[in-house]
Amino acid sequence: MRGVATRVGLAVAGAATVLATAGCGTVSGRNSVADAKSLVIGVNGDQPGLSSRTADGTYEGFDIDVARYIAGRLGATVTFRPVTSATRESMIQTGAVDLVVASYSITQDRKTKVAFAGSYYVAHQDILVRATDAPAIRDVHDLAGRRLCRVPGSVSFPRVREERGVDVRAQDAPGYTGCLEQLLGGRLDAVSTDDLILAGLAATSGAAGGTGKRLRIVNAPFSDEPYGIGIARGDLDGCTAVNQAITRMYQDGTAERLLRKWFTPVGLKVTTTVPQFEGCD
Template sequence: MTARRVQGARRARRAPAAIAVLTAALAVSGCGVASGTAESVAVKDSLVIGVKDNEPGLSSRGAGGAYEGFDIDIARRVAERLGVDAGNITFKKVASEERERFLSTGEVDLVVASYSITQERKTRVTFAGPYYVAHQDTLVRKADAAAIKDVRDLAGKRLCKVDRSVSYTRVRDERGVAVLPRPGDDYADCVRQLSSGQVDAVSTDDLILTGLAARAVESGGGPALRMVNAPISDEPYGIGLRKDDTDGCEAVNKAITEMYQDGTAPGLLRKWFGPAGLKVTTTVPQFEGCD
C-alpha cells in the first residue's frame, strides 16, 4: 500500500471518532461546539507536546538546538503510533509548575516531562501509563558519600528544593527528615549548586540524577558526584493529557504497551541509561487506569 493510501486509510478510521466528538459537543451546547470542549488526542492530526529542556538523558536540547532524550523518543513514538506524522509533532518547553496549566488551557496536547503520577495531580490531569517507573534517590559529592548513605543522613543538611516538585516534600514531610531547604530553579540548577558547594544534596528521580551527573562529569567542572543508591519511592512517569480525555488515554496506553512488546521501549532505556550503569526495568509497567 502506498504512503498516500495508508494516510487516507488512517484518516478514514479516525472519521467516526471525530464525528462522535463533534456530535457530543453539539449536544451539550445546542448550537456549535460547546465552550471548553477539546478534541481528543486520539483523533488529532498534529500534536503539541510539553517537554523539559534541561534534563540530560531524559529531555534536553542538543548542540544543534534539537530536543533529545528518552522522554523525547517516547513522545515521538507514541505520537506516531497515534497516527501523527513526524512533521506534525511540535515540542514546547514546560517547567514543572506549568504542566497542569498548559494542559488545561490547551497550550499543549500531551506532557511527557518526567511527570510522576500522584493522586493529587490526577484530580487535574488524566494520566496515561506509566511508561516507566523510576525511583527517587539522592545525589551527593563524592567526598560526602561515606557520611550520607540514605535520606536519614540528610538531617541538618542543605537540600535543594524545586518549586512544585514532590521530591523535597517526600524527604521532609513523608520521611520526617529535618533538612534545610535551599531553592533551585530546576534540577539542573540544583546539581550546579551541589557542585559549587551551595547545597549538600539533591534528591529526585534516579533517571534525572543519572543524566545530570553524567553531564557534570563531561563538563569537567566541580567535584565528582555520587549516587547514594538508596531509593525511597517509586516514581511512575505518566503522560499527561487534558482532564477526562479517556479515549486519548486509552490510545496512548495501547501505544506504550506495543512499545514494550516489540522491544522499542527497552531499547530506548538501554540507549539512554545503559552506558551510565543504571539498572533499568524492561517489562511493561502496571498502568494506573484512565480515571
C-alpha cells in the same frame, strides 16, 4: 515479579476495558488526541538523559524519544513546547499542550487536575551527592541538617522533609540543571529526585566513567515514581490510544532499547518490563 507477557496482557486488557467504557472521548471544547494529526507535547528542557534542549534548540533524551514514538503510533506530527514542574497542570488545562511527557510522576493530587496515561516507566527517588560526601550520606536520613535542592512544583523535596520527616534545609533552584550547578559549586549538599534524572545529571557532570568521579548516586531508593503522560481530563479515547502505544512500545522492544541507550552507560539498572497502568479516569 510477573513476566513480560503477563504484564503486557494486563495492560492490553486494561486498555480494552477503558475503550469499551469510555463513551464520548472528546474533551469539552477540544478534540481528542486520538484524532489529532499534529500534537504539541510539553517536555522539560533541563534534565539530561531524560529531556534537555540542545544548543541548536532541538530536544533529546528518553522522554523525547518516548514522545516521538507515541506521536508516531497515533499518526501525528509533534511539536515540543517547554514546561516546568510548576506549569505542567495549567498548560494541559488551558490547551497550551496536548500531552506532557516530562518525568511526570502520577500522584493523587495531580489526578484531580489532569488525567494520566501510563505509566510508561517506574523510577525511584534516590540521592545524588559529591563523591567526597558519599561515605557520610548513605540513605535519606543522613540528609538531616544538610542543604537539599528544592525545585518549585516537584514532589521530591516534600517527600524528604514532610513524608520522611527529615529536617533538611531548602536550597532553591529553578530546575535540576540549577541543582547540579549548585551541588558542584558547593552551595548545597545533595539533590534528591528520580533516579533517571540523577543518572542524567551524573553523566553530564562527567561522573559516569574513569577515576576521580565528582558525583555519586547513593543507591538507596525510597519511593516508586510512576511516570505518566499528562492529558486533559475527559479525553478517555486519547488516554486509551496512548496506553495502547505504550504497550506496543514495550512489545516491540523499543522501550528496552531506549532505556539502555540513555541510562545503562551511567551504570543505572533499568526495568524493561511494561509497568502497570493506572487506568484512564
